[in-house]
Amino acid sequence: MNENNKKIQVTTWDVFKNIWKYGRNYKLMVFLILLGIAVSSVLGISEFYVYKLFIDKVTVFVSKNINYADFFPEILYILLFYLTVKLFDSWIFSASLFVMIRFEYNMQAKFSEVIFAHLHKLSMRFHSNKKTGSVLKKMNRGINALEIIIENLFFNVLPIIAKVVFFALLLIYFDWRISIITIAIIVVFMIWSIILTDYQQKFIDNENKAEDDAQGIATDSLINYETVKYFTNENYENTRYIEKLNDWVKKGKKAWKYGPLIFGGQETIFILGSIFILYLAVLNVINNIFTVGDIVLVGAYLSNMTGLMNGLSYAYRNIKKSITDKKEIIKILKEDSEIKEIENPKVLGKVKGEILYKNVSFAYHNQNIIKDFNLKIKAGEKVAFVGSSGGGKSTLIVQLLPRFYDIQKGQILIDGIDIKTITLKSLRQNIAIVSQESILFNDTIYNNILYGRTNATKSDVDSASKQANLDKFIKTLKNGYDTLVGERGIKLSGGQKQRIGIARAILANSPILILDEATSSLDSKTESLVQESIHTLIQNKTTLIIAHRLSTISRSDKIIVLDKGRISDIGNHKELLKKSAIYKELWDIQAGSFID
Numbered sequence: 001m002n003e004n005n006k007k008i009q010v011t012t013w014d015v016f017k018n019i020w021k022y023g024r025n026y027k028l029m030v031f032l033i034l035l036g037i038a039v040s041s042v043l044g045i046s047e048f049y050v051y052k053l054f055i056d057k058v059t060v061f062v063s064k065n066i067n068y069a070d071f072f073p074e075i076l077y078i079l080l081f082y083l084t085v086k087l088f089d090s091w092i093f094s095a096s097l098f099v100m101i102r103f104e105y106n107m108q109a110k111f112s113e114v115i116f117a118h119l120h121k122l123s124m125r126f127h128s129n130k131k132t133g134s135v136l137k138k139m140n141r142g143i144n145a146l147e148i149i150i151e152n153l154f155f156n157v158l159p160i161i162a163k164v165v166f167f168a169l170l171l172i173y174f175d176w177r178i179s180i181i182t183i184a185i186i187v188v189f190m191i192w193s194i195i196l197t198d199y200q201q202k203f204i205d206n207e208n209k210a211e212d213d214a215q216g217i218a219t220d221s222l223i224n225y226e227t228v229k230y231f232t233n234e235n236y237e238n239t240r241y242i243e244k245l246n247d248w249v250k251k252g253k254k255a256w257k258y259g260p261l262i263f264g265g266q267e268t269i270f271i272l273g274s275i276f277i278l279y280l281a282v283l284n285v286i287n288n289i290f291t292v293g294d295i296v297l298v299g300a301y302l303s304n305m306t307g308l309m310n311g312l313s314y315a316y317r318n319i320k321k322s323i324t325d326k327k328e329i330i331k332i333l334k335e336d337s338e339i340k341e342i343e344n345p346k347v348l349g350k351v352k353g354e355i356l357y358k359n360v361s362f363a364y365h366n367q368n369i370i371k372d373f374n375l376k377i378k379a380g381e382k383v384a385f386v387g388s389s390g391g392g393k394s395t396l397i398v399q400l401l402p403r404f405y406d407i408q409k410g411q412i413l414i415d416g417i418d419i420k421t422i423t424l425k426s427l428r429q430n431i432a433i434v435s436q437e438s439i440l441f442n443d444t445i446y447n448n449i450l451y452g453r454t455n456a457t458k459s460d461v462d463s464a465s466k467q468a469n470l471d472k473f474i475k476t477l478k479n480g481y482d483t484l485v486g487e488r489g490i491k492l493s494g495g496q497k498q499r500i501g502i503a504r505a506i507l508a509n510s511p512i513l514i515l516d517e518a519t520s521s522l523d524s525k526t527e528s529l530v531q532e533s534i535h536t537l538i539q540n541k542t543t544l545i546i547a548h549r550l551s552t553i554s555r556s557d558k559i560i561v562l563d564k565g566r567i568s569d570i571g572n573h574k575e576l577l578k579k580s581a582i583y584k585e586l587w588d589i590q591a592g593s594f595i596d
Contacts, residue, residue, distance in 0.1 A: 019150070059291070138329050146326065152318050157316075174298075190313075196265070207252045217237075433515075433516060440500060452508035453507045510541070515545045
C-alpha cells in the first residue's frame, strides 16, 4: 500500500521503461555494446564455417584429389582466417565487456542515488509503517537486479538470439528443412521454459517475502542489540530469526523443486529435435548433397546450440527473478509522499518565530489526536506543554510544526505564513530540535555536530561545543573531535550525547527551538550540565518545551496543559498550581505528595 492506501501495480514493461529511463543517458555505450554483440555473433558463426572448410579440404586431400603443393597454401589460408576470426572475436568481446562494466557501474550508481534520495523524500508515515531491514533488502535486491538484467540481456539473451538467427539463416543455404526444425526447437524450448518459469515465479515471490521478513528481524535485533543483552534475550532473538530462516528455506525449496522438471523437459525437446536434424543431415550425405564438412558444421552447431539454449533458459530465469526484485523497488519509487509542496512555494527566510495554531485538527490511523486546537505563541516566547502521555504534546510540536504530517483541518502559521505554502527545506531550516535521546550517526563527534549546519566552519563548531559545555569533554579524548561515537552514539553516555545534540542545535541557530523531553533520561548531575547548555541555547529563540518533569519548565513564560488533544489550562507555574487540577496532580505526584 502507498501512503494514500492505494495499491501500486508495476508491470514488466514498467521495469524496462525504468531501466531505459537511466540507460538513455548512456546511448553511445549502449550502441557500442550492441554493435559488439552483432559483430561477435557473426564472427562466432563464421568459426563453424571455418570448421567445414577445413574438414572439406582435408577430406579432398586424404582422398588424393588434390596434391600437397595446392593443399598446403589453402589450409594455411583457412587457418589464418580462423586465427583472424578468433582474435577479432576475442578483442571485440573484451572491448564490449570493458564498455559494459562502465555502463553497469554508471547505471547502478545512478539508480542507487535515485532510490536513496526518494526514500528521504517519503514522509514519516511511510517510514513508520516499514521495517528498515526489509526496505534495505529490497533496495539491495533492486540494485543487484539491475546488474543481472543488463548482463543477461547483453551477454546472454541478445548474443544467443543473434547467433541462432544467423545460423538458422545460414542453414537455409544448405537445407531449409534443417533451418525450420532449428526454429521449431527454439520455439518449443522457449514456450516450455516460459510457461514453467512463470508458474515457478509466484513461489519465488513468496521466497523473497520470507527473505525480507528474516532480514527485517535481523536488522531490528542488531540495531537494538543493547536491549537484547540487557534482557539476556539472545536465544529468543536467535529463535525468532531461525523461525524466519526456516520459513525462507521451506519456501525456497518449494520454489526451486520445479527446476528438474524445467531442465528435463528442455533436454528432451533438444534431443528429439537434434535427432531429426542429424537424420536429415545423414540423408543429405547419402544423397551427395552434404559434404563431410557440412555434417561437421551441423554437428558442431548442434553441440554449441545445447549450451546456447541452456544459457538462454538460465538467462530468462535470472531476468524473470530480477524483474520481480526490480518491481519491488519500483513500487517504492512510485510511492508518493503525502507531504507535498504547492506549486511555487515560498522560501522562508530567517523568521521572528511567531507561531499560530488555528482550529487545528489531526487524526492518525482513524484516531483523533488533536481537536480544534487554537494557540498563539509570540516570537521569543518560552512555552511549555504538559499533560498525560498520549495527550498530543509531541504530535503538535514535533510532528506537525515541521510538517512531518499534514493536519486534516485548520492552519499552522509561522510569522503569519501558512506552513503549507512554504518550501519544506526553508521551513525545517527555521526549526531545531533536541529530543529525549539525541540520535547520532556512526561518525566522528565533529561530523555529528556539523550536521546542524553542514557548511559551518571549524570555529563555528568550536563555539557551539563550548556553549554546549562539550569542549572540556572533547579535550579529554585521545582523538578529540575525530572520536567515533559508534552506531546511534553507543560509545557515549546519555549526557554526552545530549550535549552533542545541543551543540548541533546551537550550530543550526534556528529561530524556533523544540526541546522534546531533552533532560528526562538524565541523572541530576548530568541534567544540571545539560540545563546550563540549554539555557545558552534558548536565548532569543521561540522555544517549545515538551516535558514530563515539571521542575524543568517552572520558569517558562507560559505552560499549556493538554488533555486529550485540547487545551485544558494556560498559565504560569504558580497560576496553574491554583487553577489546574491536572497540573496540580502532576506536580504533587512528582513532588512526592502521595508517598506516606
